[in-house]
Amino acid sequence: MRTLTATVENFPIQEVFRISRGEKTVARVVTVTVSENGVTGRGECVPYGRYDESPRSVCEQIELARGAVESGIGIDELQNLLPPGAARNAVDCALWDLTARTADRSVAELADLTGELHPxxxxxxxxxxxxxxxxxxxxxxxxxxxxxxxxxxxxxxxxxxxxxxxxxxxxxxxxxxxxxxxxxxxxxxxxxxxxxxxxxxxxxxxxxxxxxxxxxxxxxxxxxxxxxxxxxxxxxxxxxxxxxxxxxxxxxxxxxxxxxxxxxxxxxxxxxxxxxxxxxxxxxxxxxxxxxxxxxxxxxxxxxxxxxxxxxxxxxxxxxxxxxxxxx
Missing domain, CATH: 3.20.20.120 (Enolase-like C-terminal domain)
Incomplete structure (x- = not known):
């Protein structure tokens, strides 16, 4: 059985991070886990205020997709289930992680990249x-x-x-x-x-x-x-x-x-x-x-x-x- 969780987490920033639209001192992220048969994949996203996203709205989007994800949909099906943005990012990356670990294959191989990943x-x-x-x-x-x-x-x-x-x-x-x-x-x-x-x-x-x-x-x-x-x-x-x-x-x-x-x-x-x-x-x-x-x-x-x-x-x-x- 597959399960999905979504959690809001806060990570303090060393100094004030400031751009033309404002400033912040904490990175607020949404962390997603997708677990199946004892294997867990994880993904993280940052709700992007520029596109009217917030931790709450992102979690609501993820909740709407919960049933389909827990029923076993794959990465390709996810692209039509959620729109571009932070919510889909966290779930997409969690599914990449889960797929690689379950198949015991590298992400580079799954992504059709030549050779190993480099720094x-x-x-x-x-x-x-x-x-x-x-x-x-x-x-x-x-x-x-x-x-x-x-x-x-x-x-x-x-x-x-x-x-x-x-x-x-x-x-x-x-x-x-x-x-x-x-x-x-x-x-x-x-x-x-x-x-x-x-x-x-x-x-x-x-x-x-x-x-x-x-x-x-x-x-x-x-x-x-x-x-x-x-x-x-x-x-x-x-x-x-x-x-x-x-x-x-x-x-x-x-x-x-x-x-x-x-x-x-x-x-x-x-x-x-x-x-x-x-x-x-x-x-x-x-x-x-x-x-x-x-x-x-x-x-x-x-x-x-x-x-x-x-x-x-x-x-x-x-x-x-x-x-x-x-x-x-």
Whole structure:
């Protein structure tokens, strides 16, 4: 007999995590377990307020799917049972974990990846703050090779300038979280190109980015909020050079792998993204990251304490799951 559980858990964050839409000090996640014949698979999601999700709404969605999941549906059937989003992500990843453990097969094999999973290099996030504080944060973390800088509009050139001065050798990627205007895109991007910025995520609101159809950005632009699932890719390809794929948006590893393949076929580069969450959220992301050009899986690095067992982080190098927190 198969059983499903869904639990809300809180993980304190080391420091205030701040983006253009707000700040938080705790990562609230929903953890799903699916158990069958003495084997348990687990998945984790972060309800995404940007898409009107909350822990309560996610748990309600999962509860609606309980009967079908406990009756034995598989990963493919799940895609039609729940919409893209956090709820489906947690259940999808739990079923991947359960399937791999039950079949005694690696996740890489189930995902049709060649060879074993390899460690990946993640970007590390600097929260939105004053230029002085962001410069100080960059100095503290300047030993890490890739810094992801959260931005918020006015004052962003000063923020990036402070980070670049404090971490002159780091690779920089930026995330505006929909906070810029078209005028700021035009003004900022040539200067940021001179600062050796490698990409800028979601400068304009997802529903108001037509300006990008005719703008030739000197810095590659990545779609985050504009890129949710397969259905959004056609619009993304006309405006952006990179698709940021997050499992909490796609609704799990299954759709994320499909989005990555489709993005490649459209000529887009790809990025594995994450929310602030534990190793249980990152582990399926490491599978996706085997295929993507950029990787952002630093969630546990921002927490005051991760799960145990957890993924192994060596500096910014994230090692694949070994069967502890998730299937190998």
């Amino acid at each position: 990946v290099l993640t970007a590390y996030t600097l929260s939105l703050d004053t230029p002085e504080r962001m410069g100080a944060a960059a100095q503290r973390h300047g030993h890490l090779p890739i810094l992801k800088v959260k931005l918020g509009g006015t004052g962003d050139l000063e923020r990036v300038g402070a980070v670049r001065t404090a971490a002159p050798t780091a690779r920089l990627i930026l995330d505006a979280n929909e906070s810029w205007t078209p005028e700021q895109v035009q003004q900022f991007t040539p200067v940021l190109h001179e600062m050796r910025v490698e990409l800028i995520e979601q400068p304009l609101p997802a529903d108001d980015d037509d300006f990008l159809l005719s703008f030739d950005s000197p810095v590659p632009l990545a779609a985050d909020e504009s890129c949710r699932d397969l259905a959004t890719l056609e619009k993304v390809a006309d405006r952006y050079a990179i698709a940021n794929i997050k499992l909490d948006k796609t609704g799990g590893l299954t759709e994320a792998l499909r989005v990555e393949r489709a993005a490649r076929s459209m000529g887009l580069k790809t990025m594995t993204g994450c929310m602030v969450a534990t190793s249980l959220s990152m582990a399926p992301g490491v599978v996706l990251a085997q295929r993507t050009d950029f990787v952002h899986l630093d969630g546990p690095m921002l927490l005051a304490g991760d799960r145990f067992p957890a993924l192994r982080y060596v500096g910014a190098l994230v090692h694949p799951a070994d069967g502890g927190v998730w299937a190998p």
